[in-house]
Amino acid sequence: MSADRPLRVERLYRFYRAGEEETLALRGVSLQVSAGEFLAVTGPSGSGKTTLLSCVAGTDEPSGGTIWIAGHRMSHRPAAVRARLRGRHLGLVAQENNLFDHLSVIQNVRLAQRLGAADRRQVPASLDLLDQLGLGGRAGDVPARLSSGELARAGLAVALANAPDLVVADEPTGELDQATEDDVLTLLRSCADRGTAVLVSGHSDAVRRTADRVLTLADGVMQP
Ligand SMILES: Nc1ncnc2c1ncn2[C@@H]1O[C@H](COP(=O)(O)OP(=O)(O)OP(=O)(O)O)[C@@H](O)[C@H]1O
Numbered sequence: 001m002s003a004d005r006p007l008r009v010e011r012l013y014r015f016y017r018a019g020e021e022e023t024l025a026l027r028g029v030s031l032q033v034s035a036g037e038f039l040a041v042t043g044p045s046g047s048g049k050t051t052l053l054s055c056v057a058g059t060d061e062p063s064g065g066t067i068w069i070a071g072h073r074m075s076h077r078p079a080a081v082r083a084r085l086r087g088r089h090l091g092l093v094a095q096e097n098n099l100f101d102h103l104s105v106i107q108n109v110r111l112a113q114r115l116g117a118a119d120r121r122q123v124p125a126s127l128d129l130l131d132q133l134g135l136g137g138r139a140g141d142v143p144a145r146l147s148s149g150e151l152a153r154a155g156l157a158v159a160l161a162n163a164p165d166l167v168v169a170d171e172p173t174g175e176l177d178q179a180t181e182d183d184v185l186t187l188l189r190s191c192a193d194r195g196t197a198v199l200v201s202g203h204s205d206a207v208r209r210t211a212d213r214v215l216t217l218a219d220g221v222m223q224p
Contacts, residue, residue, distance in 0.1 A: 004071035006089075006165040006197035007033040007056065012065035012075075014051050014220075025051040026062065027220040033166065033199050038192040040208055041201045043217035049201035052217065053170045056199065057092055058082030070165040087116040091159030091196075093169035093188075098155050099143045105154045106130060106139040109161045116162035123163055133157050133187065149180045156187055166197045173202055185210045 014026040025048045033039045041049050054060035056067055058074045059082075067075040070089045074082060092098065099108045109126040116123075130136050133153045138146060146154060152172075159167055169188065173181035181204065189210050192198045200207060208214050216223040 005032055005068070006035055006070055007031075007199060008066075008068040009052075009056065010066045010068075012052065012055060012067065013063045014048070014055060014060070015063045025220050026055070026065075028065070029217070029220070029222050030065075031215060031222065033197040035165070035197055036192055036195045037213065038189060038198040038200070038211045040211035040214045041199070041217060042203060042208065042214055043223075047217040048220040049217055050170055051220075053168055053199065053201055056166075057090060057168050058086050087162065089165045091162070091164035091167040093155060093159045093167060093172045097143060097151050098158050099151070101143055104140050104142055105135060105146070105157065108143075108154065109157050112158045112161035123161070126161070129157055129160060133160075148176065149183050152176065152180055152184045153187065156184070160191065160196075164196065166199060167191055169198070169200045171202050172200060173204060173207065181206055 009029060009031045012026050012029040016023040016025055029052060041052060043049055051060065055062045055075065062075050065075065066073060069085055072085050072089065074085055103111060106126050109129060113123055113126065127136065127139060130139050133156060135150060135153050135157060138150055143151060143154065167188065172184050176184065185206055188198050188200060200211070
């Protein structure tokens with residue numbers, strides 16, 4: 001087991017307590033994603049997918065277990081350390097768009113690059129990245145002028161702004177029409193084909209078909 005795999009999750013637990021009520025959302029989940037691999041996590045509503053991906057992204061803290069991102073421990077670290085690791089190693093694809101409305105597409109990408117503080121030599125030129133995603137002609141437009149497909153691409157450009165080791169997308173295709181869903185999955189697939197590790201949650205057959213490997217969560221437990 002290599003220490004510098006883009007993602008390693010070991011025996012992850014997450015309890016939620018709300019008053020008297022306790023929910024065990026993750027019960028000893030382990031998984032790994034290799035460079036260039038597209039892993040889909042599927043499972044019924046409430047099975048723990050969002051909880052798992054939030055812990056991986058460091059926006060939530062697990063109750064037990066360990067998460068390693070590109071050889072760095074993400075779990076049980078202060079929020080500021082998790083945010084720094086997220087900026088350097090992770091690209092997050094948000095369900096709602098992750099763009100600032102008053103900035104153009106290219107300004108959004110450049111802002112993500114300034115905040116991410118990744119190794120500058122690895123960071124793609126912002127316009128090259130937009131060209132790769134078919135958005136070169138939209139660089140100067142604000143999000144309100146983009147179609148839903150272009151918005152999804154622009155969100156992905158922000159996620160890829162710092163050449164992340166791992167892209168995490170929680171149900172990225174949830175609200176999208178079929179053509180835009182196919183578009184987003186094709187782009188995530190090509191990220192994996194260029195060597196990035198990709199972790200996606202989702203229900204659809206298209207997500208399952210696009211992935212190299214599909215794992216199923218049920219009631220917080222990864223199914224064999
Ligand atoms: N902040 C919270 N407080 C209390 N319980 C929570 C919280 N977040 C999630 N849960 C519970 O944890 C379990 C897993 O939820 P989670 O959102 O991770 O599932 P999911 O598989 O992503 O569902 P969906 O497909 O509907 O998004 C559920 O029982 C949910 O009610």
